[in-house]
Amino acid sequence: MDQKIRVLIAKPGLDGHDRGAKIVARALRDAGMEVVYTGLHQTAEMIVETAIQEDVNVIGLSLLSGAHMTLFKDVTKLLNAKGLNDVLIIGGGIIPEEDVSKLKKAGVSGVFGPGTHCEDIVRFIRKNVKK
Amino acid sequence: MNDIAAKVLEGDQRSIARLITLAENGSPLAASGMKKIHPYTGNAYVIGITGVMGSGKSTLIYELTKEYRRKGLKVGIIAIDPTSPFSGGALLGDRIRMMDLATDDGVFIRSMGTRGMLGGLTSAVYDVVEILDASGKDLVLVETVGVGQAEVDVIKIADTTLVVLVPGLGDSIQTIKAGIMEIADIYIVNKADRFGVEQAVAELESLIDIACTGKDRKTPVLTTVAKENKGIVELINEIENHKKHLKKTKMFDAKRRKRYEAELVEIIRKRLMNFIFDESTFKGKVESLIDQISKKEVDPYTAAEEILGKILK
Ligand SMILES: Nc1nc2c(ncn2[C@@H]2O[C@H](COP(=O)(O)OP(=O)(O)OP(=O)(O)O)[C@@H](O)[C@H]2O)c(=O)[nH]1
Numbered sequence A: 001m002d003q004k005i006r007v008l009i010a011k012p013g014l015d016g017h018d019r020g021a022k023i024v025a026r027a028l029r030d031a032g033m034e035v036v037y038t039g040l041h042q043t044a045e046m047i048v049e050t051a052i053q054e055d056v057n058v059i060g061l062s063l064l065s066g067a068h069m070t071l072f073k074d075v076t077k078l079l080n081a082k083g084l085n086d087v088l089i090i091g092g093g094i095i096p097e098e099d100v101s102k103l104k105k106a107g108v109s110g111v112f113g114p115g116t117h118c119e120d121i122v123r124f125i126r127k128n129v130k131k
Numbered sequence B: 001m002n003d004i005a006a007k008v009l010e011g012d013q014r015s016i017a018r019l020i021t022l023a024e025n026g027s028p029l030a031a032s033g034m035k036k037i038h039p040y041t042g043n044a045y046v047i048g049i050t051g052v053m054g055s056g057k058s059t060l061i062y063e064l065t066k067e068y069r070r071k072g073l074k075v076g077i078i079a080i081d082p083t084s085p086f087s088g089g090a091l092l093g094d095r096i097r098m099m100d101l102a103t104d105d106g107v108f109i110r111s112m113g114t115r116g117m118l119g120g121l122t123s124a125v126y127d128v129v130e131i132l133d134a135s136g137k138d139l140v141l142v143e144t145v146g147v148g149q150a151e152v153d154v155i156k157i158a159d160t161t162l163v164v165l166v167p168g169l170g171d172s173i174q175t176i177k178a179g180i181m182e183i184a185d186i187y188i189v190n191k192a193d194r195f196g197v198e199q200a201v202a203e204l205e206s207l208i209d210i211a212c213t214g215k216d217r218k219t220p221v222l223t224t225v226a227k228e229n230k231g232i233v234e235l236i237n238e239i240e241n242h243k244k245h246l247k248k249t250k251m252f253d254a255k256r257r258k259r260y261e262a263e264l265v266e267i268i269r270k271r272l273m274n275f276i277f278d279e280s281t282f283k284g285k286v287e288s289l290i291d292q293i294s295k296k297e298v299d300p301y302t303a304a305e306e307i308l309g310k311i312l313k
């Protein structure tokens, strides 16, 4: 058996920066994970369909704009509707403190702000991956 | 587990995805699913897309898929990227060029790492072709890793092999000389919006003239601008022509037979290696033999014979 942690890194929303997402994607690859990178401007539907087809263990959503609450929630809602409850969801970006707990309630297990070390994300994934 | 095969046959996306994962991980659970679906395979036409890095393979696959979907055909896509030999991880980025196919339920895309296989494919690719085929896809498009020179395994799996080149790249033609020449059923000079197309086509044609003497089919050279959807309909016609040629000359069955041969060999190889290197069988023995070889107490051939002797007894 040669099991590998598969991660989808997606960048929902309309803002055009994916530097952070790419850095995280590379760090996860270097930690031995298979990282599906999908690029900018992903809708919640695209993210969820991609997660299904790629059978990922983890979805990492990267976001800079203020619209994170709705987008993150759209993704978690759709995942629940499709019955994908064994996927770990993490988020990164500039997210105000008061939103972090709301996101966690909505099903985003880990929220990583600016200045997070990539090793912390790797460790978090290894510890919390569900299947 | 029993119904995962049944659900794959119904085209259920999650079951397709899950069976692929099991096959890719070499799980014993995969075998029973694979056994059940095999009778329902053989309908999908397999197109291999290979070529130098960044030549536009993914973009071409996207445009081809759009066109096939317009014809009402269902498409499976396998996009292979290299696994890092150091970390074992992989960055699978081909979906970036295929974004809006994600929500089309007549399309299934799977990104895969090579996981240690050389040759441009990945060990489980034969399984994945069978799974997508059984799930009702009319076409399966396989994108290999960006090739250097020896990654020619794609012919073991494809009915039609497309080799993608770009203008203005001296090495691009070099690549062909180094072995890709033999595997192309159709050449594509993509990025034909760039300078140097005529020259690239001319160089290719002259190489083909040399190589094709005695063959009953001249390898066609097409130009495309994948990014602008130019040349795609012509490409599809040419693929269709090649398919007709294969059927007419009985080469189609021969190609399929080659694929099954490669698949069988791969399954045996994988199982044998797993058996030898498993903790419960010979792993300890293998390790101690390696130590003995290091100390010059035994030579590698004698060590190999000792292991094989235990299996073949
Ligand atoms: N100018 C021009 N650029 C193109 C064309 N087709 C694709 N590209 C661009 O070439 C770049 C690479 O395209 P991909 O489709 O990712 O190429 P690839 O061969 O799949 O790349 P790898 O999988 O990394 O080997 C992208 O920026 C495309 O937009 C074309 O016809 N003309």
Ligand SMILES: [Mg+2]
Residues within 6 Å of the ligand: B057, B058, B059, B093, B094, B143
């Ligand atoms: Mg590509």
